Amino acid sequence: MENVIELQHIHKSFKGFEIKDFSINVKKGFVTGFIGGNGAGKSTTIKLIMNLLKQDSGTVSVFGMDYKKHEKDIKERIGFVYDENIFYENLTLKDMKRIIKPAYKNWDDTAFQRYVNEFELPLNKSMKTFSKGMKMKASLAIALAHHAELIIMDEPTAGLDPIFRRELLNILHELMQNEDRTIFFSTHITTDLDRIADYITFVHNGEHIFTKEFYKIEEEYAIVKGTLDLLDRETEQEFISIRKTNTGFEALTADKNRVINIFGDTVIVEKPTLEDIMYYTKKGR
Amino acid sequence: MVNLILKDIIIQKNTIIFYIATIILYLLVDVSPIFLGVLYSVVFIMTAFSTDEKGNANILLNSLPYTRKEVVSSKYMGALLFTSVIIFIIYLGDFFLNGMGEVFLWREILLIMGLVMVTISFILPISYKFKSKHLLMILVALVGLYLVTITILIPNLHDILREFVQNFLALQETQMYFVAILTTVILYIGSWLLSIRIYERKAF
Numbered sequence: 297m298e299n300v301i302e303l304q305h306i307h308k309s310f311k312g313f314e315i316k317d318f319s320i321n322v323k324k325g326f327v328t329g330f331i332g333g334n335g336a337g338k339s340t341t342i343k344l345i346m347n348l349l350k351q352d353s354g355t356v357s358v359f360g361m362d363y364k365k366h367e368k369d370i371k372e373r374i375g376f377v378y379d380e381n382i383f384y385e386n387l388t389l390k391d392m393k394r395i396i397k398p399a400y401k402n403w404d405d406t407a408f409q410r411y412v413n414e415f416e417l418p419l420n421k422s423m424k425t426f427s428k429g430m431k432m433k434a435s436l437a438i439a440l441a442h443h444a445e446l447i448i449m450d451e452p453t454a455g456l457d458p459i460f461r462r463e464l465l466n467i468l469h470e471l472m473q474n475e476d477r478t479i480f481f482s483t484h485i486t487t488d489l490d491r492i493a494d495y496i497t498f499v500h501n502g503e504h505i506f507t508k509e510f511y512k513i514e515e516e517y518a519i520v521k522g523t524l525d526l527l528d529r530e531t532e533q534e535f536i537s538i539r540k541t542n543t544g545f546e547a548l549t550a551d552k553n554r555v556i557n558i559f560g561d562t563v564i565v566e567k568p569t570l571e572d573i574m575y576y577t578k579k580g581r
Numbered sequence: 582m583v584n585l586i587l588k589d590i591i592i593q594k595n596t597i598i599f600y601i602a603t604i605i606l607y608l609l610v611d612v613s614p615i616f617l618g619v620l621y622s623v624v625f626i627m628t629a630f631s632t633d634e635k636g637n638a639n640i641l642l643n644s645l646p647y648t649r650k651e652v653v654s655s656k657y658m659g660a661l662l663f664t665s666v667i668i669f670i671i672y673l674g675d676f677f678l679n680g681m682g683e684v685f686l687w688r689e690i691l692l693i694m695g696l697v698m699v700t701i702s703f704i705l706p707i708s709y710k711f712k713s714k715h716l717l718m719i720l721v722a723l724v725g726l727y728l729v730t731i732t733i734l735i736p737n738l739h740d741i742l743r744e745f746v747q748n749f750l751a752l753q754e755t756q757m758y759f760v761a762i763l764t765t766v767i768l769y770i771g772s773w774l775l776s777i778r779i780y781e782r783k784a785f
Binding site: 343347348349350367368369371372374376378380381382383384385386387391394395396398399400401 | 584587588592595632636637641646648782784785
């Protein structure tokens, strides 16, 4: 399967934060949810992919090309939605279009107009009157007006109300009917991903923990609940981390079948949520 | 790249009327066209710069299919273009308001262009490196330095400057002009390359 984005052996250090030997791939034609806690390195990764930040070493390739030689070809095919406002506050959406449109070779005015209508965006009001959700939709309309093959979103649902969030997810769902399109989006609202993501990429502390197909996560990982007497030095090794209470323990395993073999009926095995996985992974490190 | 220059005009379109109105006002009270030309050009160029900086426009511009080289180059090319337009507006205004009386017109134009280029050559790389709000501090420091200079060190600084401008305008030797132009152009290109270097290493 083809990769749209490949990050290989990236090193990047900041004051107080470091990414070491970081590699991820994003598959073409799928929605990849990019999860991790605050400060895990999600935004940094997205900035590396967008070439807003340069790695100290390692390679970033998008559509099989590198930024040194093909910066414009790459960006021509990327649509972006950022967490922060990137519009000129005093300009209207119409003005923003006038600025952005000539940057793209394959800008499609009718498509832009169609999405502006669909998203109910005002063309003649200044961007500072736009709510966060409207700005997100405006970014998306721009991304779709130049027929972006890869849409990269940094926390598009953060700070949106549930209605906006659901609308966004519906839009994305619709977009994925086009099979060549790839969506990569970071979020820490993991329930957003239940409805849409094909793959999950999980980072923690500047480290890539896994990239897996969503359904496989449910097959492999499990939350295990049991009484404290089941735990000893040996059995504790089976878990990523364990939370103990007076009444018993709850733990996360990355190998569900093995745990079932070891403990049999003495424990309760449940499906983990992504939040469970994030929580226990963080605890275990 | 033309698009990026146009962008600098679009983001200031609401203030352009204000610029023109005040230029006319100043011309009416006989403010020197040289002073006006330099002031308005630098203000126009730097307002565009700080507008980009204030929002996250740099994130936007660098996510669009532009290279960083183009983003910086558009500022340097735009600066020349905007200065030319402002010079045109000022002298057009001057012609209508005060009539034709300038013999040294092309020398004045050259002087405005040169002064703007020298100023921009210093301001832009500093702004790319440190953010233009620090420029304000530097400016305050410079004003302080200037005040100290005229009150304590060189009380007749203004006379010297006026004399310099007069001398420049009265210069007959083409060789001198040539040297001045060449120096300015080299400084400008050097600053251009330096800004590209700074900007390419920046993280957004």
